[in-house]
Amino acid sequence: MNRAAQILVPLAVGALALLAWEFSVRAFDVSPIVLPAPSGIWEAFTAHFAQLMGALWTTLRISVIAFVLAVVGGVALAVLFSQSRIVETALYPYAVILQVTPVVAIAPIVTIWIGYDRIDLVLLVLAVIVAFFPILANTTLGLRSADHNLIDLFRLYGASRWQVLWKLQLPTALPYLLGAMKVSGGLALIGVVVAEFAAGSGTATGLAWTITLATRELHIATAFAALALLSLLGIAIFFALTWLEWALLHRWHESAVRREV
Amino acid sequence: MLLQLSHLTKTFANGVSALGPVDLAVARGEFVSLVGPSGCGKSTALRVMAGLVSPSAGTVEFPGGRPEIGFVFQEPTLMPWATARENAQLALSLKGVARDEANARARAQLAAVGLSGFEDAYPRELSGGMKMRVSIARALAAQPKLLLLDEPFAALDEQTRGELNDDLIRLWREQNLTVVFVTHSVSESAYLSTRVVVMSQRPGRIVDDISFARAPQADASRRFTAEFTDNAKRISAALRGGAA
Numbered sequence: 001m002n003r004a005a006q007i008l009v010p011l012a013v014g015a016l017a018l019l020a021w022e023f024s025v026r027a028f029d030v031s032p033i034v035l036p037a038p039s040g041i042w043e044a045f046t047a048h049f050a051q052l053m054g055a056l057w058t059t060l061r062i063s064v065i066a067f068v069l070a071v072v073g074g075v076a077l078a079v080l081f082s083q084s085r086i087v088e089t090a091l092y093p094y095a096v097i098l099q100v101t102p103v104v105a106i107a108p109i110v111t112i113w114i115g116y117d118r119i120d121l122v123l124l125v126l127a128v129i130v131a132f133f134p135i136l137a138n139t140t141l142g143l144r145s146a147d148h149n150l151i152d153l154f155r156l157y158g159a160s161r162w163q164v165l166w167k168l169q170l171p172t173a174l175p176y177l178l179g180a181m182k183v184s185g186g187l188a189l190i191g192v193v194v195a196e197f198a199a200g201s202g203t204a205t206g207l208a209w210t211i212t213l214a215t216r217e218l219h220i221a222t223a224f225a226a227l228a229l230l231s232l233l234g235i236a237i238f239f240a241l242t243w244l245e246w247a248l249l250h251r252w253h254e255s256a257v258r259r260e261v
Numbered sequence: 262m263l264l265q266l267s268h269l270t271k272t273f274a275n276g277v278s279a280l281g282p283v284d285l286a287v288a289r290g291e292f293v294s295l296v297g298p299s300g301c302g303k304s305t306a307l308r309v310m311a312g313l314v315s316p317s318a319g320t321v322e323f324p325g326g327r328p329e330i331g332f333v334f335q336e337p338t339l340m341p342w343a344t345a346r347e348n349a350q351l352a353l354s355l356k357g358v359a360r361d362e363a364n365a366r367a368r369a370q371l372a373a374v375g376l377s378g379f380e381d382a383y384p385r386e387l388s389g390g391m392k393m394r395v396s397i398a399r400a401l402a403a404q405p406k407l408l409l410l411d412e413p414f415a416a417l418d419e420q421t422r423g424e425l426n427d428d429l430i431r432l433w434r435e436q437n438l439t440v441v442f443v444t445h446s447v448s449e450s451a452y453l454s455t456r457v458v459v460m461s462q463r464p465g466r467i468v469d470d471i472s473f474a475r476a477p478q479a480d481a482s483r484r485f486t487a488e489f490t491d492n493a494k495r496i497s498a499a500l501r502g503g504a505a
């Protein structure tokens with residue numbers, strides 16, 4: 001299958017589905033409170049454009065900052081773990097506890113601690129908690145996966161710990177980290193959305209709160225428009241990270257090899 | 262004397278007695294092959310020489326001071342994210358040699374192993390034999406006095422193996438190396454070495470120490486001479502005696 005077909009075929013399926021959706025809603029006279037037609041969603045989108053873009057920006061901004069913090073923090077902690085077994089033994093269980101506790105359950109407490117007047121910070125903290133663990137776990141594994149013979153060779157040539165880390169362990173961990181980033185990028189967005197549902201909205205109105213408000217007022221078409229924006233945001237994050245992975249790995253890593261069969 | 266092993270033994274933490282006691286002296290300029298059955302501790306002996314494994318008892322001494330050591334593993338063990346040149350200059354960049362000089366020396370060694378034009382290739386773009394050549398260039402770029410090789414050609418096809426045997430002899434001559442070469446191949450040791458040290462099954466001890474009258478030449482026709490066959494027979498006989 002060539003490249004054009006790979007893009008056109010799914011697009012055609014999407015277009016057909018939208019047409020079928022539009023046709024069915026009209027044919028069976030479905031109430032817009034139950035299921036709005038695509039055209040209705042588009043009208044809601046244009047009518048509430050400024051509000052939706054503001055919400056999109058809020059969700060995007062918090063997701064990206066949370067993701068960056070999760071990556072920086074996760075890698076930093078993984079490096080610390082790789083340098084000291086005792087630190088790893090001491091802290092890893094708590095990282096796991098943070099990971100397995102549902103964010104929805106922590107949200108009200110975090111909201112009280114930080115305050116309703118700084119909801120965007122609440123969302124940020126909760127999203128970081130959600131996105132953090134895959135980075136930590138995979139990078140820790142990656143840092144420990146360096147070829148033992150190469151470690152011996154570095155020792156033979158008198159390499160410092162820093163050189164082993166910088167020139168051997170971190171490059172070894174890079175594919176693991178990039179894989180984790182694709183998971184965490186999505187999780188950061190999910191974290192912001194779930195946190196917003198759980199913590200509500202004071203100072204910040206993201207897409208999740210827009211959906212909550214719209215459904216309360218039975219503006220289902222607006223809710224769908226916000227939902228569509230959330231999906232597009234998730235897809236954009238995924239593609240951006242897939243591109244990053246390609247850019248950093250395609251020259252040397254097995255995952256990027258195109259094989260002819 | 263470059264290297265002196267005295268009453269060397271190695272017992273691993275799990276209680277396996279891998280080696281020795283072994284006494285072995287290697288003189289400057291020798292090409293010594295360590296031959297023995299699988300698991301006889303010959304790789305362990307090599308790692309002890311390199312200082313990568315500490316002996317349980319006995320000593321490793323370098324009477325003239327510890328020389329620069331190059332090590333080649335059974336697998337090429339290249340860094341996949343680095344080009345052939347970057348791999349070859351590993352030791353130099355770790356030691357803080359200036360970039361231009363490291364670069365030039367890596368290029369020179371890649372040329373010496375026949376890889377001119379492949380400096381910017383990544384390991385995945387190279388064949389098994391070429392990767393092993395990069396690995397040898399990496400070991401030589403640090404300008405070692407002592408080159409240790411741990412069954413480096415075991416995974417290669419016979420043709421490539423023969424070519425690399427000849428290359429190794431050439432490099433040994435041109436760069437005034439002292440080589441300790443671990444192999445389980447009788448013919449390889451007979452072809453390459455000035456001296457073959459035959460080891461017994463685990464825990465490996467030296468059962469025979471055979472020096473050859475003539476220094477090895479990079480000349481494949483030697484493989485069909487009576488002298489070569491006689492040498493190989495002597496090594497085989499020593500191996501069988503050691504295994505009994």
